[in-house]
Amino acid sequence: MIDLVGRVGRWVLERFKEVLQVSVLMVDTVVWLVVAPLTGKGFRWRSSIRNFVEFGVRSLPIVGMISFLIGVIIALQASYTLDQWGANRYIADLVAVSALRELAPLMTAILIAGRCGSAITAEIGTMKVNEEIDALEVMGVNPIKYLVAPKFLAMVTAVPAVTALAMLIMIFGGWASAVFVVGVETEIYVTQTIGAIVEKDLLTGMIKSLFFGIAICWVGVYRGFQVEGGAEGVGRQTTASVVTAIFLIIIVDLIFTVLFYYV
Amino acid sequence: MEPIIVVEDLQVAYGDKVVLDGINLSVEPGEVFVILGGSGSGKTTLLRNLVGLMRPQAGRILIDGRDFTSMSAAERMDIRRTMGMCFQGSALLGSLSVADNVALPLREHTKLEESTIDIMTRIKLELVGLGGFEDYLPSELSGGMRKRAGIARAMAMDPKVIFYDEPSAGLDPIVAAGLDELIRTMQSTFNLTSVVVTHEMESVRIIADRVCVLHQGRVAGIGSLDELERSDHQYIQQFFARRPDDPGTADADYARSLTNID
Numbered sequence: 001m002i003d004l005v006g007r008v009g010r011w012v013l014e015r016f017k018e019v020l021q022v023s024v025l026m027v028d029t030v031v032w033l034v035v036a037p038l039t040g041k042g043f044r045w046r047s048s049i050r051n052f053v054e055f056g057v058r059s060l061p062i063v064g065m066i067s068f069l070i071g072v073i074i075a076l077q078a079s080y081t082l083d084q085w086g087a088n089r090y091i092a093d094l095v096a097v098s099a100l101r102e103l104a105p106l107m108t109a110i111l112i113a114g115r116c117g118s119a120i121t122a123e124i125g126t127m128k129v130n131e132e133i134d135a136l137e138v139m140g141v142n143p144i145k146y147l148v149a150p151k152f153l154a155m156v157t158a159v160p161a162v163t164a165l166a167m168l169i170m171i172f173g174g175w176a177s178a179v180f181v182v183g184v185e186t187e188i189y190v191t192q193t194i195g196a197i198v199e200k201d202l203l204t205g206m207i208k209s210l211f212f213g214i215a216i217c218w219v220g221v222y223r224g225f226q227v228e229g230g231a232e233g234v235g236r237q238t239t240a241s242v243v244t245a246i247f248l249i250i251i252v253d254l255i256f257t258v259l260f261y262y263v
Numbered sequence: 264m265e266p267i268i269v270v271e272d273l274q275v276a277y278g279d280k281v282v283l284d285g286i287n288l289s290v291e292p293g294e295v296f297v298i299l300g301g302s303g304s305g306k307t308t309l310l311r312n313l314v315g316l317m318r319p320q321a322g323r324i325l326i327d328g329r330d331f332t333s334m335s336a337a338e339r340m341d342i343r344r345t346m347g348m349c350f351q352g353s354a355l356l357g358s359l360s361v362a363d364n365v366a367l368p369l370r371e372h373t374k375l376e377e378s379t380i381d382i383m384t385r386i387k388l389e390l391v392g393l394g395g396f397e398d399y400l401p402s403e404l405s406g407g408m409r410k411r412a413g414i415a416r417a418m419a420m421d422p423k424v425i426f427y428d429e430p431s432a433g434l435d436p437i438v439a440a441g442l443d444e445l446i447r448t449m450q451s452t453f454n455l456t457s458v459v460v461t462h463e464m465e466s467v468r469i470i471a472d473r474v475c476v477l478h479q480g481r482v483a484g485i486g487s488l489d490e491l492e493r494s495d496h497q498y499i500q501q502f503f504a505r506r507p508d509d510p511g512t513a514d515a516d517y518a519r520s521l522t523n524i525d
């Protein structure tokens with residue numbers, strides 16, 4: 001019993017220490033993001049743009065495909081119930097609202113976490129193992145400023161941008177199955193969709209996706225800096241990175257969903 | 264002459280495992296100072312303290328008479344610009360070309376024109392015998408060439424002191440000899456204070472002005488090679504003669520206690 005209490009206590013302490021370390025990392029990153037551009041050539045715009053292409057543009061094919069399929073799936077699932085009431089035209093409402101408020105941001109974030117969050121961990125972890133991080137420090141180059149700040153900016157812009165496209169594609173997928181499988185008329189589908197979307201849904205989704213981007217980046221970076229002991233350590237943290245990121249995405253999702261439920 | 268580096272009663276531990284215990288030494292300007300010791304004797308740890316990558320538990324490190332261990336971060340940055348470090352695995356940034364690696368400190372710390380940086384980079388690469396390899400990625404170079412590129416990068420800001428961690432480890436004897444020669448050339452051309460960590464006696468005989476032997480986290484002896492060869496310290500004699508340990512001796516036990524292997 002005492003052993004259990006001790007173990008739980010230690011676990012809580014560990015997590016608390018991690019939160020503390022991540023907070024320091026967050027503050028550092030944001031400070032550099034603001035300070036570096038002011039000091040002239042401090043911010044590495046080109047590196048940030050390259051990262052944006054990697055996180056955003058290169059994620060489009062997979063995110064696009066999955067979003068389309070999910071759109072198709074929700075429409076069919078919705079029809080399963082709505083058909084009984086002869087209310088198939090409301091498929092459009094359901095697809096639009098769930099895509100905007102929930103599914104497009106969530107799927108995009110999970111896919112980008114899997115593709116890029118882990119890649120960030122692997123990159124930084126490998127650099128740590130190869131003493132490249134130490135080398136930067138000895139040269140008087142701050143690793144947060146040099147490595148993390150550009151990635152952070154790229155991630156918090158790429159995730160919402162890709163999410164916006166995913167929303168569109170998901171609605172398109174819903175339309176495709178509603179029109180070609182269920183037999184709803186295009187005109188009705190479009191009118192229903194336009195009627196269903198309110199500004200707040202879009203805003204909700206975009207705000208969520210911004211925080212998903214922040215979560216993905218910081219988990220990736222933090223796990224990368226945690227790497228200890230060779231290639232094996234990189235592998236371990238990379239796996240941990242994806243799991244932590246997805247877990248955190250769900251938690252953030254929950255918090256915002258509850259928040260928007262009351263607001 | 265005033266020593267350029269002074270280490271006083273340095274004590275360093277990982278957790279509660281004391282790795283360096285009461286190190287005292289000083290490095291004179293312009294000399295090649297070799298830190299010699301077996302694997303796990305704490306050579307890298309000492310070097311990491313000297314360049315400020317680690318903070319010691321106790322003791323002081325003076326660089327040019329200024330206390331490196333207790334100064335502000337900004338001051339430490341200033342001092343670091345007068346130092347260059349070559350890592351054991353060369354630690355070149357894998358995503359940058361050789362030229363960009365060498366240019367990195369110049370781009371970050373100076374306001375020089377890109378064309379000037381370009382020329383300076385070329386000069387540094389020529390210096391280490393890598394002229395013409397500007398656009399190669401580190402992964403496209405051999406181990407010895409990577410080490411040379413690492414030296415070029417360490418030299419980019421024209422440091423007053425350069426630190427080498429095991430410059431010839433893992434290289435064939437011919438390439439290793441080439442690096443020894445390069446270390447010597449750097450020292451004589453620029454009157455560059457050089458601190459070299461190694462465990463290879465062949466190297467030491469070629470490059471060292473003075474040698475410090477580390478053993479069990481302490482300094483077993485400091486002096487010129489001749490002085491140390493005449494030393495009656497048992498470990499130094501054993502090291503210089505390349506005699507193996509008897510299993511079961513205090514030394515073997517010590518190594519085991521550090522590495523936690525039973």
Ligand SMILES: Nc1ncnc2c1ncn2[C@@H]1O[C@H](COP(=O)(O)OP(=O)(O)O)[C@@H](O)[C@H]1O
Binds near residue numbers: 300306
């Ligand atoms: N990050 C670390 N954490 C814990 N112990 C370490 C760490 N780095 C080195 N050590 C231990 O400190 C001792 C000295 O290591 P090191 O300075 O790398 O020796 P050397 O460079 O002479 O081979 C070794 O026993 C090693 O196991």
Ligand SMILES: [Mg+2]
Binds near residue numbers: 306307429
């Ligand atoms: Mg070492």
